[in-house]
Structures are given as C-alpha cells and as structure tokens.
Amino acid sequence: MTKFLLSVFLISVTFLTAQNLKSPSEFLWYELGTQFTRHHEVVDYYEYLAEMDMARVKLIEYGQTNERRPLLLAFVSTAENIQNLDTIREEHLKSTKGESDANKSIVWLSYNVHGNESVSTEASMKTIYDLLTSKSSYLENTVVIIDPCVNPDGRDRYINWYNQNKNTPFQIDPNSKEHHEGWLSGRSNHYMFDLNRDWAWLTQVESQQRLKVYNKWLPHVHVDFHEQGVNDPYYFAPAAEPYHEVITNFQRDFQKTIGKNHAKYFDANGWFYFTKERFDLFYPSYGDTYPTYNGGIGMTYEQGGSGRAGLGVIIGNGDTLTLSDRIAHHHTTGLSTIEVASKNVDKLNMEFKKFYRTKNFRYKSYVLNGNADNIKALEELLGKHEIVFGRATNGTVKGYHYQSGTTSSLKTDEKTLVVSTNQPKGTMVKVLFEPNAKLSDSLTYDITAWSLPYAYGLDAMATSTIVNTAQTAITANNYKLNPSYAFVTDWDSMTDAKFLSDLLKNDIQVRTSYSPFALEGKNYQRGSLIITKSDNEEHKDFLNTLSTISKKHSKDLSSVSSGFVDSGKDFGSSYVQMIKKPKVAILSGGPTSTLRFGEVWHFFEKQLQYPLTVIDEKYANRIDMDEYDVLILPGGSYSSYFDEDKLKNLKEWVQNGGKLIAMGGAIDGIDGENGFGIEKKENKKETSETSLMPYENAQRERMKNAITGAIFKVKIDNTHPLAYGYDSQYFTLKLGNEAFKYLDNGNVAYLESNSKPIAGFAGSEAQKNIQKSLVFGAEGFGRGQVIYMVDNPLFRGFWENGKLFFANALFMVN
Numbered sequence: 001m002t003k004f005l006l007s008v009f010l011i012s013v014t015f016l017t018a019q020n021l022k023s024p025s026e027f028l029w030y031e032l033g034t035q036f037t038r039h040h041e042v043v044d045y046y047e048y049l050a051e052m053d054m055a056r057v058k059l060i061e062y063g064q065t066n067e068r069r070p071l072l073l074a075f076v077s078t079a080e081n082i083q084n085l086d087t088i089r090e091e092h093l094k095s096t097k098g099e100s101d102a103n104k105s106i107v108w109l110s111y112n113v114h115g116n117e118s119v120s121t122e123a124s125m126k127t128i129y130d131l132l133t134s135k136s137s138y139l140e141n142t143v144v145i146i147d148p149c150v151n152p153d154g155r156d157r158y159i160n161w162y163n164q165n166k167n168t169p170f171q172i173d174p175n176s177k178e179h180h181e182g183w184l185s186g187r188s189n190h191y192m193f194d195l196n197r198d199w200a201w202l203t204q205v206e207s208q209q210r211l212k213v214y215n216k217w218l219p220h221v222h223v224d225f226h227e228q229g230v231n232d233p234y235y236f237a238p239a240a241e242p243y244h245e246v247i248t249n250f251q252r253d254f255q256k257t258i259g260k261n262h263a264k265y266f267d268a269n270g271w272f273y274f275t276k277e278r279f280d281l282f283y284p285s286y287g288d289t290y291p292t293y294n295g296g297i298g299m300t301y302e303q304g305g306s307g308r309a310g311l312g313v314i315i316g317n318g319d320t321l322t323l324s325d326r327i328a329h330h331h332t333t334g335l336s337t338i339e340v341a342s343k344n345v346d347k348l349n350m351e352f353k354k355f356y357r358t359k360n361f362r363y364k365s366y367v368l369n370g371n372a373d374n375i376k377a378l379e380e381l382l383g384k385h386e387i388v389f390g391r392a393t394n395g396t397v398k399g400y401h402y403q404s405g406t407t408s409s410l411k412t413d414e415k416t417l418v419v420s421t422n423q424p425k426g427t428m429v430k431v432l433f434e435p436n437a438k439l440s441d442s443l444t445y446d447i448t449a450w451s452l453p454y455a456y457g458l459d460a461m462a463t464s465t466i467v468n469t470a471q472t473a474i475t476a477n478n479y480k481l482n483p484s485y486a487f488v489t490d491w492d493s494m495t496d497a498k499f500l501s502d503l504l505k506n507d508i509q510v511r512t513s514y515s516p517f518a519l520e521g522k523n524y525q526r527g528s529l530i531i532t533k534s535d536n537e538e539h540k541d542f543l544n545t546l547s548t549i550s551k552k553h554s555k556d557l558s559s560v561s562s563g564f565v566d567s568g569k570d571f572g573s574s575y576v577q578m579i580k581k582p583k584v585a586i587l588s589g590g591p592t593s594t595l596r597f598g599e600v601w602h603f604f605e606k607q608l609q610y611p612l613t614v615i616d617e618k619y620a621n622r623i624d625m626d627e628y629d630v631l632i633l634p635g636g637s638y639s640s641y642f643d644e645d646k647l648k649n650l651k652e653w654v655q656n657g658g659k660l661i662a663m664g665g666a667i668d669g670i671d672g673e674n675g676f677g678i679e680k681k682e683n684k685k686e687t688s689e690t691s692l693m694p695y696e697n698a699q700r701e702r703m704k705n706a707i708t709g710a711i712f713k714v715k716i717d718n719t720h721p722l723a724y725g726y727d728s729q730y731f732t733l734k735l736g737n738e739a740f741k742y743l744d745n746g747n748v749a750y751l752e753s754n755s756k757p758i759a760g761f762a763g764s765e766a767q768k769n770i771q772k773s774l775v776f777g778a779e780g781f782g783r784g785q786v787i788y789m790v791d792n793p794l795f796r797g798f799w800e801n802g803k804l805f806f807a808n809a810l811f812m813v814n
Contacts, residue, residue, distance in 0.1 A: 018133050021052055024125040032126060033324030034311070036159040039069055039152040042121055046074055046128070046148060053132055055079035056139070063209025066190035069152035071209060076131050076144045077104075088143060089217060095353040096218070096295075096424040102349045105341040108145040108219040108296075109334055110287055113196045115154020116186035116307035117227035119323060123330035124148040124225075135335055142342045145217065150206060151189050158186025162310060170311040172320050174230075181307040183589050191606070192598025193797070196224065197446070200285035200432065201798035202384050203602070214291075215386050220348040221258075221297045221341050224287030225330055227306040231316040233272035234329050235302035236262045239288070240280045242440040246359075246427050247281060247292055250351040254297050254344075261340045265332050282439070283446035284431050285796075293428050295355035297348075301333050361421045363462040366433040367397050367410060368417040370458035373493035375417050377800055378456045388423045390469025392416035399463035402435055402453050403729070405758065410461040417458075418469045435462060436759035447709020447735065449760025450798075454711050454731040457801030479551040481543050484533065484559040486571065488519070491527035492725035494607065494800065497807035499553040500529060501610040504581040506545050509535035512812060514721065515575045517568025520560055527724025527812060530571060532563070535578075579811050582629040582659070584610070590617035596635035596664060599794040603806065607797075610810075621646070630659045630810060635792060638669025647674060655782025661809050663789045667740065676786050681739040681773055703763050707737050707770075710760030714749045714775050721812035722748040722778050722787065725804050731758065732775050732791045733799055737766035739773035740790055749776040749805075776805055778813055785813055 024032045027045050037045075050059035058075040065071065075085060081104065094100035109127070111120035128146055131139060138144075149155055158181065166178040173179075189195055189204055198207040228235065237255040259275050266273050279300050281289050291298035304315070305326045312322040341348060368375065382389050392412035401408045412418075421429045431437070432452050439448055453460030481487065490496065491512065503510050511530040516523065536542045550557055563571030570576070584604070588597050604612040615623055625631065631653070642650070647670065654660050654676075662670055671678045693701060711731050718726050730749055734757075742750060751773050756762075762770075778787045787809045793802025 018053070018136065021049065021129065021132055023129050032122060033322065033327050036118055036162060036311070036323075037122060037125070038159055039149060039156050042125065042148055043070060043072060045125055046072055049128065049132065050074070056082055056132060058082055058085060062213045063205065065153045065206060067153045069156070071150075071152070071206060072148060073213060074128060074146040074148065076128060076146060077139045077142065081139070081143055085143070093218065095349065096356040098353060098357065100349070100353060103141065103345060105142045105221070105345045105348050106145070106217060106219040107142060107221045107223075107338050107341045108147070108214070108217065108291075109223050109225070109337070110147045110150050111225045112148070112155050113150040113224060113287060114187045114194070114226060115151045115156070115189075116158035116181060117225075117305070118155060118158055118186070118307075119227060119303055119305055119326035119330055120225040121149045121155060122323065123327045123334065126327060126331045127334040130331070130335060131338070135338070138335075138338045138342045140342070141345045142338060144338055145219065147210070150210065151195050153190045154186040154188055156186075157184070158307060161186065166310060172312045172314050174308065174313050178310045179308050179313055183594065185307060185594065187307070188594060188598060191602040192594045193602065194595060196226075196287055197283075197285050197796055199287060199290035200450075201796060202381065203797035208384065211384060218294055219291065219296050220352055221337060222287065222291035222299070223334065223337055224298075224300050225334070226300055226302045227309070227326070228302045228304055229306065230304055230308045230313055230321060232302070232304040233274055234266065234304065234333075235274055235277070235279060235300070236333055237299045238276055239299070240277050242444060243281045244289070244293070244431065245438045245440075246431060248351070248355060250354075251292060251297055254351075255299060257344070258297070258299065258337055258340050262333050262336050265336055271329065278445060280441070280445050282437070282444055282448065284450065286446075293431050294425070295352050295427075299337075301330065303329050355427070356424055358422060359426060361426070361430050362464065363400070363430070363434065364422060364465055365418055365420045365463045365467040366429070366453065367392065367399070367412060367461040367463060367467055368419075368453055368458040369410065369412070369415070370456075371493050372415065373495040374456045374458055374800060375415070377494070378452060378458070379417065382419065385425065385428065387419065387425045387429060389417060389419045392418050392467060393470050397461055397463050397467055399461045400435060402451075402460040402462070410459070412467075414470070418467045420466055422466055433462070439761055442703050442708070442761050442763075444708055444761070447733070447760065449709055449711040449733065449757070451711065451759055454758070455733075455799050455801060457731070479547050481547045481550070481557065482559060483543065485561050485563060486530055486532040487546065487557040488524060488531075488560055489529050489555055489557050490525065491529055492525070492804070494803045494807065495553055495555070496529070496725070497608060497804060497811070499549065499555050500579070500807075500811060501608050502549045502552065503531070503546070504579070505610070506549065508539060508542065508546060508549075510579045511535070511571070511576050512579050512724075513569065513576050515569045518566040519562075520558075520566075522558060525725075526719065527721070527808070530576060531557075532571065577814065580629065580814070582810060583613070583627065584630040584632065584810065585613040585615050585625075585628040586632040586634065587620060588614050588616050591638045591641035591666075591669065592617070592634050592636035593665070596792070599792070599797060600632055600634050602797060603794050603803070607803070608807065617641070621649075625649075625653045625658065626656070628658070630661065632661045633663060633666035633669070635664030635666060638666050642669040642675075644674075651676070651781070654784035654786060657783040659785045659787065659809075659813065661787045661789065664792055667788055667790065670786075671740070676781060677779070678743065678774075678777075678788055679741045681741050681769055704765040705737055705763050707734050707762040707766045708760065709733060709735055710757035710762040712751060712755055713758055714751055714755075717748050720746065720748045720778065721814070722776060722805060722808050724808050724812050730801070732802070733795055734762070734770070734791055735795065737763070737769055738790070739770045740788070742772065742774055743777045743779050746777050746779040747774060748778060750774050778809075787813060
C-alpha cells in the first residue's frame with residue numbers, strides 16, 4: 001500500500017471510529033456531572049477509547065499507587081502521529097541538544113493531583129472525547145498526553161466518603177455533612193503527602209514513576225488542573241509574581257497568549273475569572289514550576305469548588321455551583337490550551353530549543369564535600385531527575401562557600417561531588433543548588449528557600465568556572481564477618497539509622513557510646529554503634545544476620561578484638577549503653593495536621609522502615625500508654641486539645657519513663673505552667689502611636705511578621721544524644737515565626753543573637769522575635785524525656801539532613 005493510500009485509509013478509519021465513539025455519559029450510563037466517577041470506572045473509559053480508537057489513542061500504565069491503583073497516560077493524536085510516536089519524541093528531545101527539526105507540539109495535561117479537587121478527572125474524560133470527535137483538527141500537528149488522575153488513592157478516598165455521606169438527591173445547603181469532609185481528606189495521597197509539592201523531591205511513588213515518563217517527553221506545555229475555595233472564580237495564566245529569574249521572556253509571554261485565549265471563551269459565556277494573582281512561579285516542586293524549569297510552559301488552572309462543593313453547593317453570592325459547571329470550565333481551558341499550542345507549533349519548538357542553549361549563569365559548578373551517605377542520597381535524587389554529575393580530582397576550588405557565606409577555597413578529592421550547569425538540565429541545577437534564589441516579591445504561595453547543599457548537610461562551594469570531573473572506581477566491600485569481640489561502625493546519616501532499625505527488628509543487641517573513643521588505630525565519635533558478640537550469644541544466626549544487614553545497607557564494620565579502648569570509655573562503662581528497641585506510637589486525627597502526620601508515617605514506613613502504631617485521638621484516652629516507650633505528637637493545632645485530664649495523664653506517662661516527641665504546633669498544647677515548662681516567646685509589639693496605612697498595604701505590612709520557608713544557621717550542642725552525628729552547626733528550614741525560649745538545659749539546636757536568614761524571606765519583625773530561640777531541645781521530666789522539635793526536620797520528606805535528629809530522638813535520647 002502506498003503512503004498516499006495508507007493516509008486515505010487511516011483518515012477513513014478515523015472518521016468512522018469517531019462517529020461510533022461513546023461519550024463519557026453514554027459509556028458510564030449517567031450524565032457526566034451528575035455523579036462522581038470512581039477511578040476504576042475512569043480506567044474503564046480510557047481503556048474503551050484505546051480499544052475502539054487504537055489508531056489515535058495509545059494508553060500506558062506507568063505505575064501503581066501505594067493502594068495498587070493504576071496510574072495511566074493516554075497519548076492522543078492523529079493516526080499517523082501515533083504510528084510515529086517514538087520518532088516524534090526522539091526528534092523533540094533532540095532540541096535539548098540543539099539538533100532538532102521537530103514540527104509537532106507536545107501538550108501534557110495532568111488532572112486531579114489533589115484527590116478531593118475532584119472535577120479534574122471528570123473534565124479529562126470530556127476533553128479526550130472531544131479531542132477525538134469535534135476538536136480532532138487540533139491533533140494534526142500536536143501530541144496530547146493526558147494523565148486522567150495523578151492521585152487515584154486520594155480521589156477514591158474523597159468520592160467514597162462523599163457517596164457515603166451525601167443526601168439523595170444531593171443537598172446544596174453548605175451546612176450539610178456532604179460539604180464537610182473529615183480529617184483524613186482526599187487531598188493528599190496514601191501517606192498524606194501533597195503530590196503537588198513533590199515534583200522536585202520525589203519522595204512519593206506517584207511522583208517517582210511519573211517523572212520517568214515525563215523526562216522522556218519534556219512537553220512544550222504542561223497544565224496542572226486544580227480547585228480552590230467554592231467562592232473563588234476561575235484562575236488561569238499568567239501567573240503572579242514572583243517569577244524565578246530563570247524563566248524566559250517567551251515563557252512569560254506565552255502564558256499571556258494562552259490566558260487571552262481562555263478569556264475569549266470565558267467572556268463569551270459570562271464566566272468570571274482572574275489572573276496574575278496568588279499563584280506564583282517560584283518554588284520548584286510544583287506542577288507548573290518544575291515543567292517551566294525544564295523548558296516548558298507550566299501552568300496551574302484553578303476552578304472554584306474542591307472538597308466543599310460536592311455535586312452542587314450554594315456559594316457566597318447565592319448562586320448554585322454544580323459539578324457540571326466545574327467540568328465545563330476545566331474542559332474549556334483544556335481544549336483552549338491545546339488549540340493555542342496547535343497554532344504555535346513552530347514558535348514552541350524554536351523557543352524550546354533556545355531554552356536548552358548553554359546559559360551564562362553566575363555559578364557554573366556546585367562542588368560538595370561531606371558525609372558519604374548524604375552525597376550518595378543526593379546522587380540518587382539527581383539520577384531520578386537525569387541530572388549529570390561527577391566526582392572531582394585532587395585539588396582546590398575557589399568560590400562562594402555556603403557554610404561561611406564568604407568567598408573562600410575548598411579542597412577536593414575523588415570523593416567530592418560536582419554538579420555543573422553545563423548540561424541539558426543546567427537550569428534545573430541552578431534552581432535546585434543556588435545559595436539563595438532571587439526573590440522579586442515577598443508575597444509568595446510557598447517556601448522561598450530549598451537549596452540542596454543545605455538540605456543534605458554538605459560542605460558546598462559554588463564556582464564561577466566549570467570544575468572538571470573524572471570517573472572514579474568503586475571498591476566493593478567485603479561483608480563476610482569473622483568472629484570477634486565486637487564490631488563498631490559510625491553513626492552520622494540516615495543510612496546508619498536504617499541499618500540500626502534493621503538490626504533491632506532482627507533482635508540484634510546494639511550499644512552506643514556517649515563519649516568519643518579510640519580503639520585499634522581508629523577514632524570513633526559519640527553515637528558510634530557497638531555490636532558485641534557477648535550481647536548476642538543467644539542469637540542463633542548472629543554473624544550471618546549481621547553480615548546480610550551490613551551488605552544490604554553498604555555498611556562497613558570494624559572488627560575489634562577488645563573492649564579496652566586506647567582513649568575514651570571502655571565498652572563496659574556506663575557511657576556505653578544498650579540501645580532500646582522502642583515501641584513507638586503516634587497520635588492521628590483531630591488536633592494533628594494530615595500533612596505533618598503523613599510525613600512521620602512515611603518516614604517510619606518508607607524510610608526508616610521501623611514499626612509505628614497509629615492511635616487516633618477519638619479513642620486515645622482508652623489506650624494503656626504504658627505499652628509504649630515513645631509517643632509522637634506531629635504538628636497541628638493542639639491549643640484546645642489538651643484539657644486538664646489529658647495533660648495530667650500525659651505528664652504522668654512521661655514521669656514514669658515515657659519519651660514524648662512534640663513537633664511544631666504540638667508544643668503549643670503542652671507549654672506553659674500547666675504543661676512541661678517550655679515557654680513561648682511573644683512578639684513584642686510597638687507601643688508608639690498607631691501607624692496609619694492604606695488598606696491595600698495591609699497584607700505587605702503583615703509580611704514583616706512572616707517567615708516563608710527561610711534557611712537559618714543554628715548552633716548545635718553535638719555532645720547531646722539528640723545531636724549525635726552532627727557538627728557544631730546546622731542549617732534549619734524555618735517555616736513560621738513561632739519561637740520558644742531557651743530551656744534551662746538541653747538546648748541542642750538553637751538560634752543565637754543576630755540570626756539572619758541564609759536564604760529565603762523572613763520579615764523584619766519575625767527576625768526580631770526568633771533571636772535566641774530554641775530549634776530542637778530535650779529535657780528530663782521525672783524518669784522520662786520530652787523532646788521539642790520547633791522546626792520540622794521531616795518537612796515534605798526532602799530535608800535530608802534533618803532526619804538524623806529524628807532518629808536520635810527515637811534511639812539515642814534516654
């Protein structure tokens with residue numbers, strides 16, 4: 001068959017298929033918008049389209065969620081384009097090397113990253129149907145990639161809850177229960193993580209699996225469909241300031257082009273909308289910024305509704321907002337986006353190619369020394385982003401030194417990690433590694449600092465020249481262990497914490513030293529792990545089990561023939577204590593934040609891999625807490641939770657030997673005279689005459705008291721068990737202005753006088769209030785311990801250097 005005849009045949013088949021395709025309403029047996037569609041039904045419809053129109057729809061399963069729901073991508077285009085899909089992709093990616101003759105636009109539409117923003121997936125079905133029928137002309141020069149549901153676990157959680165609690169027919173009164181979702185909302189994924197904050201950090205399986213495919217396509221346009229408050233009109237591009245400085249003029253201008261096209265349709269329908277407000281392009285881990293920093297036009301679209309809206313609800317102006325209304329709006333912007341892309345193919349390809357030209361960034365290389373496990377963890381993250389890195393050679397480099405904030409020198413060797421901006425992902429490297437991102441406006445939607453050298457606790461240098469790298473050979477470790485008096489290893493990373501967790505779960509007895517010591521030619525720091533043969537005599541397979549666990553975690557163990565140390569404390573000293581295998585519980589529900597709870601839950605199950613008992617606040621008073629050694633209170637709002645009886649019971653439990661870990665807002669519930677004694681620092685207000693200002697300036701004035709995710713250098717008392725494995729300083733990510741006074745003793749991490757942010761925004765009044773304040777601390781209470789974590793070391797799972805503090809709180813503090 002000739003190429004011409006093949007084209008005629010494909011066109012004929014396409015026309016006949018389109019005529020026979022069922023709409024979502026016809027397929028589902030109910031009018032779209034009158035019910036919520038469960039995830040398996042959505043999957044059924046996409047599979048139906050792929051089967052009925054296999055020439056124009058290619059459906060792949062790119063992964064599964066924690067709850068085993070499939071994650072799908074639908075590739076939609078003309079039959080000819082689908083037939084040549086790999087060729088189109090390969091030609092497009094040549095643009096990152098400046099070699100492409102690509103003539104197609106690539107548009108990626110992501111729906112329902114927040115599960116209870118449920119209209120998105122419904123709109124996706126209407127959008128793909130119209131692309132295959134009435135709007136098929138858009139596909140001639142465009143490949144559309146549709147992810148119908150980024151967060152199936154959260155979406156089904158919301159829909160199942162709604163169907164169980166709604167009236168029949170649905171009730172539009174906003175006071176009805178169906179408009180008041182409970183604590184465990186559908187917004188987040190299984191582990192209660194916000195997937196729209198995880199694009200850069202990749203802590204969640206959904207993000208990890210999605211990015212593998214995303215990096216194979218790097219679309220010209222990416223849209224993240226959301227919902228906001230029920231009374232808000234629709235939001236679409238262009239975004240608000242601040243824009244990160246790496247965003248190009250074209251990326252800014254094309255957002256306006258798309259926005260104006262949307263406005264044309266919204267104006268014709270009399271629909272309200274707003275632009276250039278609230279949703280900025282700065283924090284790198286969003287579904288709009290991450291694609292933008294990879295050369296695309298990344299955008300957030302926000303429909304009013306979310307979990308409050310249900311199938312219909314009365315809004316503030318007296319109108320009724322229905323699910324059908326919400327579908328219409330997202331459907332319109334989705335098709336409008338594809339329309340604009342199809343009309344600007346040449347421009348999109350030309351500018352995408354320009355984006356990947358080598359840029360003259362101020363810093364050309366980022367050079368990092370430090371803990372080998374932390375460097376390895378950072379390399380794993382970079383590998384997932386397909387960011388190229390290497391190891392240095394012996395020498396010295398000069399540049400901006402992160403730890404001192406000055407220009408100085410740094411020695412390098414084969415263990416030194418080097419990440420250069422001279423690579424296709426160079427813009428992403430700058431955004432993730434730069435010491436302090438330039439902020440054009442203090443009014444931001446999220447945190448303003450995230451620099452990876454601080455997050456991973458590495459000694460870093462940013463250089464204005466490219467630092468050469470060399471291949472380094474990796475030496476295999478020998479994990480066959482011979483009988484010995486004891487085995488000793490270091491304690492300074494999350495790898496060590498995972499290793500200890502595995503040992504304890506396998507009933508291997510482990511000791512730790514509260515004092516530095518030297519033995520058989522090696523120096524060991526506080527917290528070093530000591531595994532003696534005599535402690536484990538009753539373990540039937542001690543050496544084989546220890547060898548297996550060591551190999552699993554790539555841990556080198558030093559075999560020692562005696563517990564008689566050269567300096568420090570002998571192994572029989574009271575300074576060398578057995579590490580208890582703690583039974584740990586965490587409070588959930590009510591006063592806790594779902595996000596803060598989820599961070600701890602995920603830390604235990606997916607990182608530390610240590611058992612955790614979840615106790616809901618509804619029945620917590622019926623639990624015998626004497627069964628547990630540790631109780632974690634994750635961040636939240638506890639001001640009204642701890643009544644006199646609850647606080648009394650909690651204090652008695654600690655006095656009897658319990659260990660309490662209070663994080664963030666939980667400290668508010670246990671402070672003061674009736675609590676555990678920790679005192680809040682109150683922001684002193686000026687007593688001078690009232691300052692008058694225009695109403696429109698009030699929001700900016702309030703920013704003086706705000707800290708929007710800024711990095712501060714703090715002092716560390718690394719002789720305390722809570723800080724084992726740390727140096728004398730630590731960089732903390734401070735998320736708010738709340739501050740607590742120093743403890744009488746046990747101030748482990750703290751801000752000194754004149755502390756200023758190393759990176760990110762902190763208002764002038766907020767800075768005053770946090771001077772000489774606690775970050776992490778521990779104090780004895782009876783026979784127990786209270787550990788305070790004012791800042792969150794587990795925030796979004798990406799602040800790698802904070803996680804050892806949490807492990808220390810579990811295992812080292814007694």
